[in-house]
Amino acid sequence: MMMDFKVELNSRLELVENRLHELLEPRMPEIIYEAMGYSVFAGGKRLRPILVMAACSACGGDESEALDFACALEMIHTYSLIHDDLPALDNDDYRRGKLTNHKQFGDGIALLAGDGLLTLAFETMLKAAVERGEQRFTRAAETIARLSGSQGMLVGQVVDVVSEGKQIDSSMLDYIHNNKTGGLIKAALIAGGYIGGADEATLSLLEVIGADMGLAFQIKDDILDVTSTTEVLGKPVFSDEKNHKVTYVSMYGMDKAQSDYELLSKRAVDNIICLGDRASFLAEYAKRLINRIK
């Protein structure tokens, strides 16, 4: 099982990597493709693309049909990182051990590289939806748009920005986590479900799984920020404390963070198992996310 899983994971990672290289192949004007590629190929885990593919096959679909949507979600994730790092927001100099996009290319090109990735994500999905000519692809794109925007990542980010340095209550922290981190994780699973031909009940279950996984992922991030090392994480630890950032750990304490994290992760895996044998890769992937150390 363990060997099979790694083979399966690597084969998906390779598909995503190759397709991202095709979609971002340098062309005129080269500087913007260079800047977009710089951040897309900076060593992300490809969590969201893998979830799109795995959810598609968990619902009995053909993963090759989900590949462009998987890559689009990674572009949207990357655009949000580039814009978050800009001086207008977090003003960060490093990400994943490399200079941030604007430190490498200047603020103007970084701004446009983010805009370019967001637009290219929709170009990619809509081209696929037009070529394949079926509504399930349009539905997948609609889900990704909504959960990247007014019902997900963007509004979570806005609330995070305006509450910076302020005392926030637990419902506000929930809102930020559920939208800012949870938005794209839910989007990945539901979009994969649509492409895989899931029925309404399955789509609802995928949304619940996504919400649990999104929050679990965020809690783990907050835990690692205070328990890991800079060497393992590839980014500074104790950064949340330094930035006076309210986290799941600072709000609820380490014990509750740890137990909630385990509860959410277990529930997500149990719900994935309800999807049947076809979901075994997704279940194993979710289990391994639980034990991630970075």
Place this chain on the structure above:
Amino acid sequence: MMMDFKVELNSRLELVENRLHELLEPRMPEIIYEAMGYSVFAGGKRLRPILVMAACSACGGDESEALDFACALEMIHTYSLIHDDLPALDNDDYRRGKLTNHKQFGDGIALLAGDGLLTLAFETMLKAAVERGEQRFTRAAETIARLSGSQGMLVGQVVDVVSEGKQIDSSMLDYIHNNKTGGLIKAALIAGGYIGGADEATLSLLEVIGADMGLAFQIKDDILDVTSTTEVLGKPVFSDEKNHKVTYVSMYGMDKAQSDYELLSKRAVDNIICLGDRASFLAEYAKRLINRIK
């Protein structure tokens, strides 16, 4: 005819205005809807939305089906203005006689308001495409994505930014105009055509019309910048010269700018007339654009 035209134009403007207010209705988190609305309702001409609607009926379609796509295009146009004005790019303090978005709301919220408008544009189009369940809506959204991005506005803007302060040749200036200004004008006409059920030949003609109108519109902007007054334009004149910006007028001289402008405008109107009686509003609208004074 003149009276009818104004009635027809105003009725479309009212539809667009009302729908934009619905789509941007304040909700949680309020600050981002306030910031997005601030720039969307800052007094634009609604050129692109009117072109979407007019192209749709010129092809025999039902304009009410095009309304959400018309509004989406205005959101994309507005996002590009907000991001262009940021310190990372033009660093402008005023637009249309009002403080720019970042001067009013700060750089971080302005950045997110631009991101929010771009995302909301796709949410709006994709929701409409899912609800209506026909491929012509997905095709319209795909056209708008492509011509806002890698084959239009975004790449035009990138080349404009990187060539700032440099000597550029006429092919480079053409590239910038055809993409940066022309992208969304072509998108408006082609998307309206798709929704109106246009055949391939008509869609190709709409693209040609869009390219001519886009360039004519840009040349007129460049002409007005040196022949109008700040009072009439609502923005400083001679701004291109001050910003050392190469324009159609500085590249080719005023005489050629004026005659090319007239040629392009006439050709666009002649081609619109080829679409038949249903295109009379679009033809009249294009004629009046020719004589615009701001």
